[in-house]
Amino acid sequence: MLLTETQRADFDREGYLFLPEVFSPAEAALLRREAARVFSLEREEVWREDSGAPRTAFAAQTYSEPFRRLGLHPRLVEPVMQLLDGPVYLHQYKVNAKAAFDGDVWQWHQDYGTWARDDAMPEARAMNIAVFVDDVTPVSGPLMFIPRSHKDGVLEAGHDLETTSYPLWTLDRETVTRLAEQGGIVAPTGPAGSLLMFHCNLVHASPPNISPWGRTIVYLSLCHVDNHIRQFKRPEWVAHRDFAPIAPLADDCLAELAAQQAAE
């Protein structure tokens, strides 16, 4: 799955790209079942909201076969190799729940802000690619982007240790207001199986989910192998240390597993 010239130009200008229904309903259903299993695990990698609802399962590729395969999926890895112009490694892997009723806010931030400050990643030569595991609707706490905000580089940020269970380098209100006045705010929505790619300096956030529907999204943060992190302050399962280039699996690697489960 390669991006067209138009798609590459869109990504460069806006800082994100939305690709609806890249994974089939059967592949998305496999991931949905697996996310429920993973969130039920008592592991240090599985973080919860103050309410007890699941928030994030880190490094799920290390304890889940479906998520391992997803992390090596050509529909995710190849377009990112194309945009980053070379081999990539997996810097971070998150299954983010945004649970029905309880899913809490992620404040306005840039991911590269964290990777630079906490992990000493040299350049913004890394990005996120996200898979909608559930349908994402305007009412279930969608991701919000400020288009074109990635052009401003790394912005000043403060380390927010209080708002939620997860420490985050968040932007001040004046900066968010200024950028949103320039670029607006978009909240891409679509069915389970859709893909969202975004630049690691794109300013984003997501509101709480007050709907009765879960809104799980899996995020792969992929980094050019030459640009690997230099500082190992965070646990290995938050900021990975295996910098070997990813060799993508076959395109049917998830579909095959879904078919196997259906046959059981």
Place this chain on the structure above:
Amino acid sequence: MLLTETQRADFDREGYLFLPEVFSPAEAALLRREAARVFSLEREEVWREDSGAPRTAFAAQTYSEPFRRLGLHPRLVEPVMQLLDGPVYLHQYKVNAKAAFDGDVWQWHQDYGTWARDDAMPEARAMNIAVFVDDVTPVSGPLMFIPRSHKDGVLEAGHDLETTSYPLWTLDRETVTRLAEQGGIVAPTGPAGSLLMFHCNLVHASPPNISPWGRTIVYLSLCHVDNHIRQFKRPEWVAHRDFAPIAPLADDCLAELAAQQAAE
């Protein structure tokens, strides 16, 4: 401004009606300036979030000339008289801020649930009509409705005194989930000056506003005069006790004021 047969049928079936741009940009701007003034007042009617940001100005028609006129505006009062089939009085008047960054959640509830339990309003012969003072967008904490949920009558509710600064009879999660599976969830959005009418038993909520844009909406709760409240437990400025029928002003009552201010 009278509703068509189709609009009346829509309202009856879905429980709400959205009418874009009923008030002009100049009328909306007048209300926006006045909302900012009202929220700056230190009065018992002006409630704040835990953060200090404004949440609700109750009974603003009693201390603001623009909001007094809005409460008597024929574009608000006449369609409600039509739907409730007779003269109406003003049961409650709220300017709800949903401030940029700080505007907090309103949990899932029915307004008539509160009016019946707290105010002993005999029947669900009352409704809300809301005016967008700012643009309401998918990213600024829009009102969310469960269409057709008004057909279920008054649902069991618990008195939530903890989530926010305002006590509210809220529905349990099983009920919200069941109704949303049946009716879905909609979040009507549109420019400042738009109108939203909804049945007093329609289940609704709104999420926090994490955007940098304020999202003020004015709510008139109008009740058929025969159906006035019987119990005076809440302050007069929350649940009004003047049951005299509203005589609407002229259609240009707000435009006139906006023109006066522009000329000053």
